[in-house]
Amino acid sequence: MEDSVITFLEKTLQRIPSSSLKSILSEWGFLSAEQLQDLHFQQSKHILHNKVLAFCEENGVRIRHVIQLDMIYNHEYPNKRNWSVYQFSGQQDDALVLNVTEFSQKFKVNLKDLLRHVSIGMKQFEDDAVWIRVAWGDNFTKPNQFKPTYVVYQLQTPYVFISNLNVKHRPLLSQALVIATKHDEIKEIQLRGRCLKSLKDLVLRRYKQSFQTHQLKPLQERNSPERDQGIVHEHAKRLADLKEVATQTFGDGPLPKLETAVFKLETKFKDPENRILTNRPEPFRCAVKFSSPSFLESLKSLVTLGIASAPVSPLLSSIPQKARNHFVISERGPGVPSTPAP
Amino acid sequence: MSVLKTFNKLPELNTANIMLVGSDVSDLEKLSRSIMDENHSFNVNVRLAQSLPLPVENEDSRPRIDLLVFMVNLRSSYSLSLAESSLKFIDPHYFLGKVYFLATGARSSHLSSDLLPSLRKLSASSHSPVLFADLESDSDRLSVARRFLTLLRIAAGLVPGASALFLNTLLKGAPASANEDPPN
Numbered sequence: 001m002e003d004s005v006i007t008f009l010e011k012t013l014q015r016i017p018s019s020s021l022k023s024i025l026s027e028w029g030f031l032s033a034e035q036l037q038d039l040h041f042q043q044s045k046h047i048l049h050n051k052v053l054a055f056c057e058e059n060g061v062r063i064r065h066v067i068q069l070d071m072i073y074n075h076e077y078p079n080k081r082n083w084s085v086y087q088f089s090g091q092q093d094d095a096l097v098l099n100v101t102e103f104s105q106k107f108k109v110n111l112k113d114l115l116r117h118v119s120i121g122m123k124q125f126e127d128d129a130v131w132i133r134v135a136w137g138d139n140f141t142k143p144n145q146f147k148p149t150y151v152v153y154q155l156q157t158p159y160v161f162i163s164n165l166n167v168k169h170r171p172l173l174s175q176a177l178v179i180a181t182k183h184d185e186i187k188e189i190q191l192r193g194r195c196l197k198s199l200k201d202l203v204l205r206r207y208k209q210s211f212q213t214h215q216l217k218p219l220q221e222r223n224s225p226e227r228d229q230g231i232v233h234e235h236a237k238r239l240a241d242l243k244e245v246a247t248q249t250f251g252d253g254p255l256p257k258l259e260t261a262v263f264k265l266e267t268k269f270k271d272p273e274n275r276i277l278t279n280r281p282e283p284f285r286c287a288v289k290f291s292s293p294s295f296l297e298s299l300k301s302l303v304t305l306g307i308a309s310a311p312v313s314p315l316l317s318s319i320p321q322k323a324r325n326h327f328v329i330s331e332r333g334p335g336v337p338s339t340p341a342p
Numbered sequence: 343m344s345v346l347k348t349f350n351k352l353p354e355l356n357t358a359n360i361m362l363v364g365s366d367v368s369d370l371e372k373l374s375r376s377i378m379d380e381n382h383s384f385n386v387n388v389r390l391a392q393s394l395p396l397p398v399e400n401e402d403s404r405p406r407i408d409l410l411v412f413m414v415n416l417r418s419s420y421s422l423s424l425a426e427s428s429l430k431f432i433d434p435h436y437f438l439g440k441v442y443f444l445a446t447g448a449r450s451s452h453l454s455s456d457l458l459p460s461l462r463k464l465s466a467s468s469h470s471p472v473l474f475a476d477l478e479s480d481s482d483r484l485s486v487a488r489r490f491l492t493l494l495r496i497a498a499g500l501v502p503g504a505s506a507l508f509l510n511t512l513l514k515g516a517p518a519s520a521n522e523d524p525p526n
Contacts, residue, residue: 231374234391234400239367305367306392307420 008145009056009066013049016073021048024076028069031055063145067121071133074150075125078196081150081163085191085199088158088177090184098155098181100124107132107180114172119143128155136169149173152196158183159203161196190326198256202323238306246303249317255296261319263288264328283331296320346394348435351406357385358498359405360490363428364413365392365421369446369477373413376483382491384500394428408498409440409506411490416447416457426464439510440497441470444486448474471513 016024022041025031035055039048056065074081104122111118117137124130132151137143149169152161165173174186193199233239269277269284277284292298299316302308311317315327360377362370367390374388387405396404410432412425425443432441443465445458465472475486497506 230378230386231371231388231390234361234389234396234404237399238392305365307365 004145005061005063005066006053006057008063009053009061009069010049011146012066012070012073013052018045018048020076024069024072025052027072028065030059030061030065030069032059035059063119064121067119067133067135067145068123070145070148071121071123071131074133075123075131078152079194082192082194083152083161083163083196083199084165084188085203086160086162086186086188088160088181088183088186091158092182092184100130100155103130103153103180107176110176110179111172114175115139117141117143119145129153130155134169134173136166151177153177153181154200154204157204159200160186161199190324192260192325193258195257195259198258202256202258202320205323239304242306243304245311246300249303249312250296250300250320255294255300256320257294258296258319258325259293260289260291260325261295261316262290262326263315264326266328266330268331345431345433346396346407346410346436347433348440349406351404353406353498354385356500357387357405358408358494358500359387359389360409360411360494361389361391361407362411362413363391363394363425364415364444365418365424366413366415367392369413369415372477372483373444373486376480376487377490380484380487380491384495384498386491386494393424394431396431409442409490409494410436411442411444413444413446414457414461416445416461417450419457422457422461422464429464429468437468437470439506439508441468442490442493443470443472445472445474446477449476469510471510 018041022036022039025039026036031052035058038055039051041048108120108122111120111134115136116139119135119137121133122130130153132153133148134151135143135145135148147164149165150163151173154160160177162173178184178186191199191202264285264287266283266285269280271278290299296319299308299312303312315329319325362373364370370390374390377386377388389404389407412428413421414425415421429441443461445461448458461472473486473489476482477486493506493509495501496504496509499505
């Protein structure tokens with residue numbers, strides 16, 4: 001039993017939280033049923049891990065088994081990683097009728113041709129996504145299993161979600177993907193986030209969109225709970241108006257979860273009182289970054305509470321429609337954006 | 343300009359009205375729920391507003407307001423500036439003990455260092471005490487609600503022998519610092 005396999009297994013086990021250890025181990029299927037029964041999941045994590053390691057040694061664990069375990073863990077907890085979205089373009093004729101086994105064969109062959117020491121794991125979880133895990137080495141060293149790149153390819157769509165891709169490995173991975181999926185090229189779109197499900201929803205337009213049609217106002221409810229009868233909002237009409245504006249701009253249902261929005265400005269500095277910076281010919285570079293656990297929801301609450309002035313700037317409200325996080329605003333573009341009023 | 347007047351409406355029997363003014367609607371609602379939930383031997387009505395001046399439509403239905411509480415969140419300078427600007431729209435008679443400031447969020451570590459001194463200056467210049475509270479847990483809200491109910495009873499005149507002005511002279515808060523105007 002190699003030391004590297006043991007360290008890799010230990011590190012993977014340590015990341016799994018105790019609450020889901022049982023389900024992940026049973027899904028992994030490497031330990032036999034008696035061994036699983038032998039583990040008492042109420043014991044301390046340290047004792048449990050030692051037991052699992054002992055069982056794995058008995059069963060003769062190899063790197064590929066640990067890779068499977070790592071993939072199951074990452075599939076269960078995809079929100080711990082930062083994902084970027086890539087899009088294929090220029091599909092060839094038979095790209096839509098993609099056979100998964102054919103795709104995985106081609107991908108593995110291509111990548112191994114380009115770089116000798118890569119370790120590739122592939123698994124198809126739900127019916128529509130293929131998870132690929134690539135651990136990179138170079139021509140002389142073995143693959144580094146502790147910093148793998150994850151690729152999630154949505155079947156039947158031209159979108160791929162990639163996490164933790166190093167700049168120098170990017171052309172290799174892109175080439176392998178493009179050849180295996182029979183497209184012409186792959187491009188990164190300016191959308192990044194942590195919540196994989198939200199990224200998928202945004203890109204495939206699966207969330208509940210807001211349409212600018214006339215919304216019928218619901219009938220005024222009576223003050224139903226008795227204790228609310230003493231509480232009166234002075235500005236009730238204004239609050240109701242703000243809520244309506246918020247729902248018109250952002251839609252009714254839960255919004256996709258994005259962590260940041262970055263606007264890079266490359267416009268000229270415009271302030272009539274400041275003469276030193278205004279007359280420069282080159283653009284004034286600055287970046288505005290919004291960050292929050294769920295940026296779109298917080299923006300909607302800001303409008304509802306009246307802290308941000310409505311109507312919201314189209315740069316912010318069009319984020320769900322455009323499915324982008326990072327924008328570059330230049331002189332010929334939408335002009336100088338306005339931030340919400342304090 | 344509509345100014346909130348003290349004595350232009352008749353009081354109701356065994357009723358007291360409190361108005362909470364603050365920029366954060368959810369905080370206002372939390373406090374008002376706790377006040378309504380608390381046992382009281384008299385009727386309590388709570389009016390909530392984000393800022394003064396109040397909309398004119400409500401002028402007729404609005405009862406006489408016995409106690410005004412300005413909620414200032416020590417984490418946002420916006421709430422302090424809102425409270426400051428709202429002070430202009432109050433009848434001066436309110437400042438004889440019927441205005442209180444409630445400062446929330448004092449336990450937070452991201453405290454901006456100049457909000458609390460400005461709030462204290464504001465309270466000293468308007469002779470209105472500052473109370474501190476946090477509306478996070480049920481017990482915190484309960485204790486704040488009880489304090490305000492006691493103050494409300496006195497301000498509405500439901501306690502014989504005590505009035506809001508009398509209470510105000512007892513609850514002076516922090517002693518006046520050297521650079522302030524001496525109280526007359």
